[in-house]
Amino acid sequence: MTSDAVAQKLDPREEHFHIPGPRPGLSLFLRFLPAMKGEFKPRRAVLYLHGATFASALSVAYRFGDEHPDERSSDTQSWRDALNDAGFDVWGLDFYGFGHSDRYPEMSQPAADNPPLCVAEDAAQQLNAAVQFILGRQRLEQLSLISHSWGSMPACLFAAAHPARIDRLVLFAPIGRRGPRRYETPAALPAWRIVTPRDQWTRFTEDVPEHEKPVLSRAHFAEWSQRYLDSDPESRCRDPAGVKTPLGPFSEIIKAWHGQLAYDPARVRAPVAIIRGEWDGLMLDDDARRLFDGFGQSPVKRDIKIGRGTHLMHLEMMRAALWRESISFLRGDDVASVP
Template identity: 45%
Template sequence: MSAYLPTMTQQSFHIPATTACPSLFVRRQPRHDAPAVLYVHGATFPSALSVGFDFGDGSWLDDWNGRDLDAWAFDFAGFGGSGRYPEMAEPADRHPPLGRAARAAGQVAAVLALIRRETGRQRISLVAHSWGTMPAGLATIADPETIEQLVLFAPIARRPGTGALPTLPAWSDVGKEAQHARFVEDVPKEHAPVLVAFDRWAPAYLASDPGAEARTPPAVRIPNGPRADNADAWQGRLAWQPEKLARPLTIVRGAWDSLCRDGDAAMILDAATASPCRRDIKLAAGTHLMHLETGRRVLHEAVGRRLKGEQP
């Protein structure tokens, strides 16, 4: 069981921009000489609003520190503290969706290289959420000796879709009302609300984009590559190949999650036959956003025990 260590001192790093990628913001909540774990966020909000958000009793990073883990997270290009794609300042319909998984995997690899340099550790565990499981999976397959284990929280899987793929622009603006509607839609109507501290989360979300308040209504601008990758997956074209995964794999998901259903978890696990260890952990009373809900401690415990090599 974790002993939370809230308000731990954080370190921050910036990976310089290249011709192919804007700069990347990396945060570390250190436990020196401890195993390292990197969080890979999903499609619409950065690490400060997910693994780094303190609900009043500590963040997920605090939980990892309490388990004697060296906790790391970063923001994909176009999110949070990282640089923006130049195309995000142009009309959205001039460019295809930005930040697709194949290129985002290179950002994961760049952060892993930074962690290895800073810690001297060869292997790092990855915990990835939702769309972030695609670039995390690609990065693991590309350099398996770098990864201790891969934990997929609510992964997007391949579905046998037959419809036409939507045409998405380069970016979208997403307001707090749209986020709230998405966050609560999977909670059964007869159940009490499970979303926590949205009154504090929403202004912090808008503050993650310096241009948000200037829009009408206020909204965060995000790259649409993740949404395009999700749409492709649901039409039968997943951005990574689980059958090539050669590292231990755990899927963790909420029982109410409509984006990661039983069949989705089975698709990934059944394909990942080269993985030396595969687990599926289904948690009660949680949605796709369980890390923002009343059940987050149950999620933290399940993931934390897997990271420590313990049975959940």
């Protein structure tokens, strides 16, 4: 059940925690990087929630070409580094079945024997355990959330249920609701699937228009894909090599596109920023408009679209623009006083 890979420290200052989760006997993994400069008093913490196929080490904390983490340059900076430099303490949560959190027992059984694992309601309970731990350890009243893709679903479920604990929400490339399809219902999916580097390369490239230059190099992806295989100790025992991944997130993306979004945006009362790339095939303009309008109780809302970015912009050439927009929103100085 437990991932037996040792979690690599991606920064010499990084701290790791295994905490109890909502399922008895299964632990959740948190990575923490405190800010070097105390710009905020009290300190401000940000928790990152990953998407459907890869965890925190390969997203918010990933540095391309980083051979010397204690001598990093702007070319190898991660999103976490940028947040850190802006004064935020940064946490990353791996949901059950991902990264260095424990695997569901059902992941050792045939995929067809169980329903999709790690649905949003389950993940929101995991998030609750993580937030309680973080706030208690740092003696804070609230924190901000950054989510990617499907991660927006547990993020918004939690924010709606616990408004006092959430400062601000950054929804990067969130999944939105689309109208129900007539005479069609989502197909039943198994508990898990194997995702290969080739599958990931397809996702990284399929939304870039044919006449445009690549937004991610083959060399950078080759490096990233090896770290991706490292996230599952058994990945290289398979042919082809691949990572066993819970299918709950993907099942809920499909349901959202059939009119069944896992949460009600109208119940979220925190300031919200939707940040997306112009080539994001999973978050279209109509999706973003509908989602933006749905956050009716949010006192501050942003819909930010960045050129030359796809659904995976946090690892692409325009990632620095994503980082800047998220930091600007999280600072919270975007509302002027009324004279």
